[in-house]
Amino acid sequence: MSDLVTIRNVRKDYRRGSEVVEVLHSIQLDIRQGEFVALMGPSGSGKSTLLNLIGGLDNPTDGEIRIDGERIDELSSNQLAHWRSENVGFVFQFYNLMPTLTAQRNVELPLLLTNLSAAERRQRAAVALQLVGLADRAKHKPNELSGGQQQRVSIARAIVSDPKLLICDEPTGDLDRQSAEDVLNLLNELNRQHGKTILMVTHDPKAAEHASRVVHLDKGELVDDGQPS
Numbered sequence: 001m002s003d004l005v006t007i008r009n010v011r012k013d014y015r016r017g018s019e020v021v022e023v024l025h026s027i028q029l030d031i032r033q034g035e036f037v038a039l040m041g042p043s044g045s046g047k048s049t050l051l052n053l054i055g056g057l058d059n060p061t062d063g064e065i066r067i068d069g070e071r072i073d074e075l076s077s078n079q080l081a082h083w084r085s086e087n088v089g090f091v092f093q094f095y096n097l098m099p100t101l102t103a104q105r106n107v108e109l110p111l112l113l114t115n116l117s118a119a120e121r122r123q124r125a126a127v128a129l130q131l132v133g134l135a136d137r138a139k140h141k142p143n144e145l146s147g148g149q150q151q152r153v154s155i156a157r158a159i160v161s162d163p164k165l166l167i168c169d170e171p172t173g174d175l176d177r178q179s180a181e182d183v184l185n186l187l188n189e190l191n192r193q194h195g196k197t198i199l200m201v202t203h204d205p206k207a208a209e210h211a212s213r214v215v216h217l218d219k220g221e222l223v224d225d226g227q228p229s
């Protein structure tokens with residue numbers, strides 16, 4: 001399998017007032033198509049910062065980020081927004097669903113940026129909800145769903161555009177053990193049966209066991225890279 005993500009000499013600085021803080025130092029990382037990578041490390045080590053760079057939510061201060069051959073660090077913020085909508089699905093710890101919309105409408109949201117007709121949008125969202133096992137909850141609003149179900153809706157929303165890369169920031173951080181296992185098994189299924197490449201930040205060693213590879217960050221540097229223990 002070929003590399004989907006190639007990161008070379010990536011540095012990220014943040015500015016706090018007059019102070020510049022270097023949060024990521026010369027990161028080198030390759031992720032192959034079809035991998036499920038867990039990114040671990042202490043609080044403040046730079047995990048979310050790295051995830052946001054790979055997902056095109058932010059630009060590095062220096063270095064190269066290539067996704068499927070495309071240099072995303074060279075894109076403007078408008079180009080990056082367009083690139084994200086076609087290439088990356090995001091799953092966050094607190095689901096980020098629109099509270100006034102049904103599960104079905106939440107899943108359709110990313111498709112509003114495409115040229116698909118309303119009927120096609122409905123159809124694709126229905127397929128995505130089916131895939132996460134929530135076809136029977138399509139008309140429910142987020143507050144009528146459990147945390148685990150809300151996270152599965154957010155996963156359906158993340159995959160509805162058929163992105164190459166799924167980026168998950170602590171996807172089980174707000175869930176009980178059983179709901180977390182359900183969500184992780186779903187991610188495994190998307191990885192193994194639907195070929196999605198997954199990058200997941202987690203603090204939970206049990207969650208990391210579901211990945212095929214675990215990468216550790218410490219103080220802005222990659223310190224370990226291997227199989228889950």
Ligand SMILES: Nc1ncnc2c1ncn2[C@@H]1O[C@H](COP(=O)(O)OP(=O)(O)OP(=O)(O)O)[C@@H](O)[C@H]1O
Binds near residue numbers: 045046
């Ligand atoms: N927008 C920002 N402006 C300034 N500093 C920031 C910004 N975002 C993050 N930082 C700093 O960068 C460092 C790394 O933050 P980051 O959120 O990437 O860490 P993390 O490993 O994901 O932590 P956690 O596990 O607690 O979520 C921290 O010291 C944080 O305070």
